[in-house]
Amino acid sequence: MTDVLVIGGGIGGLSAAHELAERGIDVTVYEANDRFGGKARSMPIDDGPAPLHGEHGFRFFPAFYRHVVDTMDRIPLRAGDEFADTEDGPTVADNLVGTEETLVASTTSPGNVATVATPESVSEWIETLRPAFVDELPREDVRYLIERLLYLLTSCDERREHELDDVSWWEFIDADNRSEEFRDRLAYATQSLVALRPQLGSARTIGMIYLQLLFGQFDPTRPTEQILNGPTNEAWIDPWVEYLQSLGVTLHTESPIDRLEFDGRRITGAVVAEGAAAPVAGETVTADEYVLGVPVEVAPDFVTPEMATVAPELGRIANLDTAWMNGIQFYLTEDVDLVRGHQVYADAPWALTSISQRQFWTDYDVDARGPEEVEGILSVIASDWDTPGPLYGKPARECTREEIAEEIWAQVQSHLNVAGDTLTDDMLVDWFLDPAIVETDDGVENRSPLLINTVGSLRNRPTADVNIANLTIAADYVRTNSDLASMESANEAGRRAANAILERSGYRGRMARIWDLAEPAVFEPFKRQDAIRYRLGLPHPAEVTQSVRGLTTRLRGRV
The missing domain is CATH 3.90.660 (Polyamine Oxidase; Chain A, domain 2)
Structure with missing residues (x-):
């Protein structure tokens, strides 16, 4: 049996605890605040x-x-x-x-x-898009935005990660040379909903999340x-805590962890802060596995120079940016x-x-x-x-x-x-x-503060399973499929952390499920073609903006 200590009772930490406890793992969670839920909590x-x-x-x-x-x-x-x-x-x-x-x-x-x-008909689709595009944006701006979105949809994953993550969304959509209505629309459409600043955020992340929001409206299954x-x-966190307790999870509030102890290869203990509500205040607690589920602004305080040497991705967390x-x-x-x-x-x-x-x-x-x-x-x-x-x-x-x-x-x-x-x-x-x-x-x-996606920040985001034998990360700054500071990303990170622990413990049952972002299948042949172009060092065909008519003609030929 493996026992796990989770530091941080936000969405990531609780998600890791949930997946582990349902599989019979002994879990203890230490939370610094007086309530669980992290940035999602109500009070x-x-x-x-x-x-x-x-x-x-x-x-x-x-x-x-x-x-x-x-x-x-x-x-x-x-x-x-x-x-x-x-x-x-x-x-x-x-x-x-x-x-x-x-x-x-x-x-x-x-x-x-x-x-x-x-939408249930073509006319309803048009009406759905009308407030966002037709009535408020010049026609040439609508055409250009569609071209840019098609560029994203037909780019291979490697190009998205290594090229489009290094270009801002603002630059990618050529916002400075578009209409004022276009700039306003694209600014508040992203920043207001998910704190993604168009001038700073990468074309990869903002573009893909923007597309996911659009795809969601056209999926009749959800x-x-x-x-x-x-x-x-009341609606979510408290019932969750009760359920975790029923699974045997030990939960401590108002119990911050001061630091992790590291022997050069493994975490050997976690020091509970003096004055913590937990019965082991001021003591060092130990476990087989440790999950770090603290916010991005707190995480660097846990990373010692020795830990950053062994796992450089931990040291790069300090390079991530936050916004309000x-x-x-x-x-x-x-x-x-x-x-x-x-x-x-x-x-x-x-x-x-x-x-x-x-x-x-x-x-x-x-x-x-x-x-x-x-x-x-x-x-x-x-x-x-x-x-x-x-x-x-x-x-x-x-x-x-x-x-x-x-x-x-x-x-x-x-x-x-x-x-x-x-x-x-x-x-x-x-x-x-x-x-x-x-x-x-x-x-x-x-x-x-909230983690904010910035150009090139993907390289500073750690995976859930870092290069320390018994440490995993369960927070919204972990590399996830959604790549967005959100409850969804934190939950996925918690699942990835749990899976890493389960694999190390020899667990042979079903792992926590991980979903990819859904994209229309019609674009897969174009992504495969672009993967070949990328490996040959060739640019995407739409790197110099092309007419949307030409690309849609090619798409029709594939259907």
Whole structure:
């Protein structure tokens, strides 16, 4: 039997624990915070018996999220004192609900509403694309974007990794020489949803994720996008923790690990911080295997020079970049009826997105929680903390917490109130800003930044199974198929870490499943041809932009 110590109880650490515990492995998890879930966790806004919850940011599950949804479907919900049978009974995945539409709000017009339902006819496909392309972008820009996407789809994996990862998405789509509408559309379409900055992120990652979001809408087998029907911990993390405990996993909160001890070949122990809630505070705990599931900003503190010498990929984690993408919840006297889905604020300098939560939080009794006048919750995420806002003329990182709340409220109002008083000041009861945003003398600092994909960063991302005999990594900065700082990537990393441990322990059963990103089969012959060109040192045929007519003609010939 192998026993495993997991450092960090975020999505990656819990995912590794889940896969291992279901296969009979003895697992102990040490988490520094007072709640599990990492950046995905929700938290009570006060100490009352029935508090409202705040979030680091609202959860978003697009169709290409396979790993994390599969895990949720294997977390049973309790039926009285017993867990339901996941074959027939309810699971955490039943707490996912599909959205129906997205509002692209503007400060100059009422905005467009785009459906996220799967099209069922050619006319519906055209209508689906119309708010995104036809009505707002010049025709030549639409043609050029399609050409660029076809370039990606027909590139072999080697070219994507070794060429397109070294080119920014901004450069790849020639944004500086396109229309202003094109730049705005592509900027907020990526940055607002997944914190991918188009000027910094690679064409490989941003382009492929952009395509996955598009493919998701055209797959009738899965909802285009889903969200939770309650705060993250109540709908997902807390049931997960209960299930892991039922499997025998030992879980410690408020128990940070100070450092790892290394003998030049293996990890020999983990030192629990003095004052930790765990009963072994201040002591060194040992295990056969160690899983490092801490955030990207914390991981370098665990990597000693000796460890980086043996496993250079660990030393390169410090080269990865982070950005700020944090949330705020506004508690309202009314349940604001916007659209049944997300709102994207096209003209917001802080790259805002939001969702009106109560319409989805069907099992969360808002009336019984917090101030009695609260009837609605508007959850907003800010993805740009470097651009000055119109209210105070400062970027978010230079504001106080109060100024951040007032600025975001003003930017949201300027979009939603174009056609009337949708959101008025007297509707605001209270707000909750992510506590990771901490005030300093110069503004605020972010104690929970998000990994951001940058040009060439793939080479700095470690695999889950690093070159240390009994250490694996389970976090969203691990190389994964989705290559994106997300719950999906963290879950996949946790599975990869678990598989490495299972292989080393001689396990002969079924390994944790890993999914590839799905791409249309029609492009496979072109990818194979490009693989030959790449090995011969030849450029992709579309490196110099070609007419989309020529490429689509070739595609038709293959069908």
